[in-house]
Amino acid sequence: MSVKVTSDLWWKNAVVYCLDVEMFYDNDGDGCGDLLGLTERVDYLAGLGVSVLWLMPFYPSPNRDDGYDITDFYAVDPALGTLGDFTELVRTCRDRGIRVIADFVMNHTSIEHPWFQAARSSPDSPYRDFYVWVDERPPEKPGDLVFPDAETSNWTFDRKAGQYYQHRFYKHQPDLNLANPAVRDELAQVMGFWLQQGLAGFRVDAVPFLIEGALDDPHQILRDLRAYVNRRAGDAVLLGEVNLPAEQVREFLGDEDGDELHMVLDFIGNQAFYLALARGSAAPLADALRSYPQVPPSASLGRFVRNHDELTLDKLSEEERAEVFARFGPDESLQLYGRGLRRRLPTMFDGDERALRMAYSLAFSLPGTPVLFYGEEIGMAENLEIEGRYAVRAPMQWAADGGFTLPGVSSRRPMVSGAFGPERVNVTDQRRDAGSLLNWFERLIRRRRECPELGFGALTVLDVGAESVFAHRVDWDDATIVAVHELSGKPVTVELPVEDGEALVDLFGDRSCSLPATLQLEPYGAHWFRVARSGVRLPP
Numbered sequence: 001m002s003v004k005v006t007s008d009l010w011w012k013n014a015v016v017y018c019l020d021v022e023m024f025y026d027n028d029g030d031g032c033g034d035l036l037g038l039t040e041r042v043d044y045l046a047g048l049g050v051s052v053l054w055l056m057p058f059y060p061s062p063n064r065d066d067g068y069d070i071t072d073f074y075a076v077d078p079a080l081g082t083l084g085d086f087t088e089l090v091r092t093c094r095d096r097g098i099r100v101i102a103d104f105v106m107n108h109t110s111i112e113h114p115w116f117q118a119a120r121s122s123p124d125s126p127y128r129d130f131y132v133w134v135d136e137r138p139p140e141k142p143g144d145l146v147f148p149d150a151e152t153s154n155w156t157f158d159r160k161a162g163q164y165y166q167h168r169f170y171k172h173q174p175d176l177n178l179a180n181p182a183v184r185d186e187l188a189q190v191m192g193f194w195l196q197q198g199l200a201g202f203r204v205d206a207v208p209f210l211i212e213g214a215l216d217d218p219h220q221i222l223r224d225l226r227a228y229v230n231r232r233a234g235d236a237v238l239l240g241e242v243n244l245p246a247e248q249v250r251e252f253l254g255d256e257d258g259d260e261l262h263m264v265l266d267f268i269g270n271q272a273f274y275l276a277l278a279r280g281s282a283a284p285l286a287d288a289l290r291s292y293p294q295v296p297p298s299a300s301l302g303r304f305v306r307n308h309d310e311l312t313l314d315k316l317s318e319e320e321r322a323e324v325f326a327r328f329g330p331d332e333s334l335q336l337y338g339r340g341l342r343r344r345l346p347t348m349f350d351g352d353e354r355a356l357r358m359a360y361s362l363a364f365s366l367p368g369t370p371v372l373f374y375g376e377e378i379g380m381a382e383n384l385e386i387e388g389r390y391a392v393r394a395p396m397q398w399a400a401d402g403g404f405t406l407p408g409v410s411s412r413r414p415m416v417s418g419a420f421g422p423e424r425v426n427v428t429d430q431r432r433d434a435g436s437l438l439n440w441f442e443r444l445i446r447r448r449r450e451c452p453e454l455g456f457g458a459l460t461v462l463d464v465g466a467e468s469v470f471a472h473r474v475d476w477d478d479a480t481i482v483a484v485h486e487l488s489g490k491p492v493t494v495e496l497p498v499e500d501g502e503a504l505v506d507l508f509g510d511r512s513c514s515l516p517a518t519l520q521l522e523p524y525g526a527h528w529f530r531v532a533r534s535g536v537r538l539p540p
């Protein structure tokens with residue numbers, strides 16, 4: 001294993017933790033989480049073992065899309081703190097070995113952004129051409145609406161401007177015009193600013209929309225950004241939101257050397273994963289992973305189980321989506337936009353922790369970079385009282401009384417209540433319980449970080465003769481990891497392919513197998529093995 005390579009391409013062996021500052025920890029007791037609160041809890045994150053903190057938007061915003069509608073790209077939302085607080089956070093994280101990345105949302109601005117206000121006020125404004133204007137409303141294309149519950153068109157007439165402006169998302173989020181070089185310069189400047197403030201990179205929002213239609217070769221925008229960002233900060237990373245079919249996603253990683261995004265979030269694998277869980281069958285996931293195009297050696301796929309939006313199933317066929325809905329969210333109130341779910345994993349599995357552990361063990365064992373959404377590590381559920389997608393963005397459950405803010409203060413959004421409320425699901429109790437989900441996550445993350453072959457290696461899906469078992473191996477140099485996961489909740493016996501002179505050492509238990517590797521898997525059983533070969537030293 002080349003230690004040099006694993007630190008140079010650090011993102012391939014990172015564990016990312018995504019959170020919303022507003023919902024994480026309220027230091028000043030006003031009911032809203034803040035940067036100082038988060039800074040206080042950095043040791044919690046360090047203890048958990050995550051190596052990258054991904055901050056959801058923390059910029060000034062009227063908050064009509066939870067901060068994804070920005071009015072100033074160069075500042076911090078005063079409700080969350082100051083730029084000084086931000087510096088303290090980044091510095092504290094750095095001290096604990098954690099890099100900080102942040103959402104970069106420049107497909108659009110808030111309608112209240114001074115650029116848009118100037119743009120609409122006069123055709124002669126230098127900002128007019130920062131946005132996309134037309135005199136006649138263009139015909140709508142099917143599938144163009146991202147939020148069909150709220151919008152009926154991607155174009156809205158602005159009376160002041162006397163023209164229609166484009167918005168791929170809500171009408172209060174006018175799209176920036178990246179065909180305008182001045183806008184592209186701003187984009188770069190915003191990134192440059194935050195790199196200078198200590199960020200290690202960005203989660204780039206809505207990448208396909210960001211670059212669409214801008215140039216003859218829209219990918220040139222990403223090539224330019226990548227080159228610029230890495231000139232400014234050689235090891236800064238771009239993690240993109242690209243929810244497209246796999247072959248198209250591959251294009252966003254650039255040429256063979258990887259000259260566009262460093263990483264993309266793997267929506268295709270995620271959706272196949274839920275279909276596999278719904279069916280209790282490995283096949284959908286195996287098919288998706290087998291057919292995934294080769295990514296550049298320096299690139300990585302962000303593997304998540306749950307993210308901050310609806311759990312989208314938009315790339316499944318209608319029948320497949322119906323299967324997942326039937327298994328995990330049959331009631332319409334649990335679904336969103338006809339394509340996604342508003343739930344987190346614990347309620348989908350009726351609190352069966354074996355299933356949660358199996359799901360995360362599997363996600364972390366696939367080649368790629370694990371991305372964890374806050375609260376998942378304690379088995380937090382959604383709060384369906386919170387509107388739409390925000391159901392999964394409830395306040396973090398620190399203690400039996402909530403612990404998110406001061407006693408008696410109500411948080412901006414209601415905490416989860418009932419069976420998954422803080423009385424039963426919280427950090428404080430789980431820290432004290434060696435067998436808790438939280439302590440299990442800590443061990444999982446430590447193991448993942450000790451297994452760089454999972455970041456760098458090549459995947460082979462294995463056939464172990466049981467439909468409900470997803471088995472795979474990952475090879476890198478002379479290191480091999482074999483993992484098996486039972487998806488249906490039923491016990492099963494599998495035969496693992498082990499070659500002469502090899503033995504399998506269980507990375508979580510005391511089990512070791514040598515030829516023939518017959519393994520009794522418990523319901524939702526999950527195992528990672530290192531292959532021991534004569535003459536090769538294994539890490540502990």
Ligand code: GLC
Nearest residue numbers: 065068105169205206241309
């Ligand atoms: C992305 C974000 C989502 C946001 C949208 C508009 O899809 O994930 O939360 O609402 O972009 O910025």
